[in-house]
Amino acid sequence: MSSAHTAPKRSTLGGAGPKLIGGTLILPILGVLLVSLRLISAGKKSSKRRWDAIWIGLGMLWALPAYITFSYSVYLGVGNHVRALTYSQIFESIRWTWISIFTGLMATLFVKLAIIALLLSVQPPNARTTRAILWGLGAILTTTNVTQVILTLNKCKPLTRLWNPTIPGFCPLQDASAQFSYYQGGINAFADIFLSLFPITIVWNLQASKRVKIEFCALMASGSIPSVAVIVRTTLLKRLSTSKDATYDFGHFMLCATLELWTVLIISSIPPLRPLFLEWFSKASSFTNSRGTGNRTANTMNNTERNPNTQAFNIHGSKAAIKSGIITQTTHINVDVESGSSIGRVSTEATEHHSRTGHY
Known part of the structure; x- marks a missing residue:
């Protein structure tokens, strides 16, 4: 008499996967909190349409799906080694990784447009050169990121070959998409540094104490931190193209992409919330007294x-x-x-x- 033994199902979550989730979970929590406060504050203080609030709201609408799909891809096997996964698990996890990449690119674009809109709102009408520079940067960012998404979506025929190379087909735009990715990374890194240092030229000429100016400039300069994640992410592109452990290497790439998106979203939301925080502290101090x-x-x-x-x-x-x-x-x-x-x-x-x- 024989009995059939079914092999236990292997867990797809492993390798660096748990660290990817545990190390990044605080970012969307903090981001949702700050953006929610920012939208509430914008709604109370002005009846006019504020484009920075609109763009940051759109950024959040795309950032949350980006993180959810990233987390799901990690659950399916991203961050784990390919030797611990089946072929179907590998292809499915990479499919959700690409979905996270597409939504994350659009979310990052909207967040940076929110920063540009905020800087434009504090420019005097006669600052034509400055306004032209900000508008130009916004146009370049929009064109670059949208082009990257279009190239990637059309890289392979059929589209499913993008994450499953065993499917019959071809990838006519593979080289063009790969080369453009370096340009896209460089533009976004430059934009992060420029947008973080640009407010210093505004604040330093205001009538405020030197201490306030230094604190504000230091806060805004911290906005260049996401550029580090962009640079590291861009350097990983070549490694991914020749990787023999795609799910594990994609984990590092997605970690940089996640840090880039949420750090720029969080840091850019702090300066607009300063009046709200001061109001709360004033009320708390009055209540205590x-x-x-x-x-x-x-x-x-x-x-x-x-x-x-x-x-x-x-x-x-x-x-x-x-x-x-x-x-x-x-x-x-x-x-x-x-x-x-x-x-x-x-x-x-x-x-x-x-x-x-x-x-x-």
Whole structure:
């Protein structure tokens, strides 16, 4: 009598996969929070249409699917070694990787257009040269990223050969798409650096303290960090084209692409939220001071109730002074003084001389 034994199904999540998810999960959480606050703040402060808010909203609509499909591709095997996967698992994981790449490219484009729109909104009408430069950069970014998507989608005939090379067909645009990828990476790296350093020329001429200028410039300069991810991602292209461990190498490529997208989205959302954060901190400070004042006032009232003779009138004088009808009255008065958020105790001494006639 024979029994059939079914081999246990191998897990596709392995290799660097768990680290890819664990190391990047905080980025979309923080990004969604900041963009949501940014959209709420933009809706409250202005009734006009703000293009930076529109572009960042579109960026978020594309960034979330990009991360979801990236996570799903990792679950299917990206980041794992090909020797641990079946052919069908390899092809399916790479298919979802390409979907994540396409949506991520569009998300990154929209986020950078949001930065350009924000910079255009603070330019004076007579700054024609500056406005032309920003408009030109936006046009170049749009043309470059859209062209990259079109080239990649038409690289192979049929399209499924893009992730499954065993399917009969051909790839007429493979070389053109690969070469253009280097140009696309260089343009995006330049744009990240330019857009992060450009606001420094605006802020440095404003009437603000030197400390505020330095802090703001440092914050904006941190926007060049995504350019590092772009450069590393671009250098990995050649390795991917000749890789014998495609799923594992795609993991590093997708890590750089994910960091590029979410870091530029997060960093670019911090400066527009500064007024909102200052408003919150101001309210929190006022609430804290109000509670502190209330507690001190209550303590003062309780002390007064326990000691009804808080104001002590001590009458000092010699018999001769009393008989002559002159009374020297010394009064010690404790006064609570509140001014803004400062509380003080002021002790005053009043000396009154009363001339009285009569007998006591």
